[in-house]
Amino acid sequence: MSKKEDRRNKIISIIKENNGASVKELATKLDVSDMTIRRDIRILEEQNIVETFHGAIVYNSKIDNPINEDKYSLDSHLLIKDREKFLIGQKAASMIKEDDIIIIDTGTTTEKLSQAMDDIKCTALVFSSNNLINLLFKKNIDLIIGGGNLHRDSGMMESNQSIEMMKNIRASKLFLSAAGVHKDLGITCENSYELNSKKIIIRNSLEVILLADSSKFGAVKSTHFADLSEIDTIISDKNLSDEWQDYLKEMDIKLILV
Structure with a gap:
């Protein structure tokens, strides 16, 4: 060589x-x-x-990693829209300020956020293995960890004790993930075990910021956890259709395209 x-x-x-x-x-x-x-x-x-x-x-991981869409897995979905998720994560990370209390939802786009975060003085609640690993050695970030059973398909750690702990957490910013965003059927995820935690962290956050690439818009998955009216800000990519951009503007949702 x-x-x-x-x-x-x-x-x-x-x-x-x-x-x-x-x-x-x-x-x-x-x-x-x-x-x-x-x-x-x-x-x-x-x-x-x-x-x-x-x-x-x-x-460019898509070249040698074809995706099977039949079943969700964290490993495979890391490769879908990787460029867009990278940029979304970078933008989301830039919105974190000193002394913020943030919640980072489970998901492949939110993983890009935790990877991109500076070692800034803040507090972060995480409950997925990928986000925990990304932030573990950033010494200025005070970590609150939701634990319990590990769901290998999503990397989420979930338990009744974790849900009870989340009920008492308050955050200045929530970085939320979703598998589907639909005008009529709302915001959905792949797994029913995500439902309780998503509802709690939305309710307990001052600003709800949805990280979703353009492929999620118009999609519907099995478990509904929120309506668009509950979202303050959406960070997506520039492939989002004009129709969706106009719709979100009508709903008075701040839209950031990267």
């Missing part, structure tokens, strides 16, 4: 492990110039291995 090939393989490994990286970060880690990294990235983009969005280089 040539030196160039070895370096490009290292670039792929770094961006996969870190869910993206900047040119400067890659150059520092590999001890080469920014120009060298840019040349490598251009080659990898031509091979459809990586993509660049807003200065971040991310791995």
Whole structure:
């Protein structure tokens, strides 16, 4: 293997492990110039291995990971709309301020949020394994952990004791996830065991921020947990239809497109 090939393989490994990286970060880690990294990235983009969005280089995981839509699993859904979820997570993370008390819902888009968060002084309630792992070593973030049985399909930790604990938590911001957003049938999720926790955290939060890529709009899943009227802000991607954008404006829901 040539030196160039070895370096490009290292670039792929770094961006996969870190869910993206900047040119400067890659150059520092590999001890080469920014120009060298840019040349490598251009080659990898031509091979459809990586993509660049807003200065971040991310791995195009869809190329070698076909998705089976028949059954929900956290691992498979991490790969769907990965670019859009990455940008949504970055934007959501930028909205967290010092001393905020936040709740991060379970889900693959909210995972991008916890990955993107700075080690900012705040308090965060999490109840999914992926978000816990992402925040565990960020020392300025005080963690409140909802525990119990682990649902491997979603990464959610759930129990009656956790539900009782959530009832007493109050948050300045809730970052909510959903599997479906429908004008008539409301906001839905895949799993009935998510219902109680979602209802509680919505009720106990000052600002409810829904993180949902454009593919979720118009979709309906089995378990209804909220109506659109309960949402303050939605962060989605720029592929959201004009019809949906107009509808959310009529409902006086703040819409942020990334």
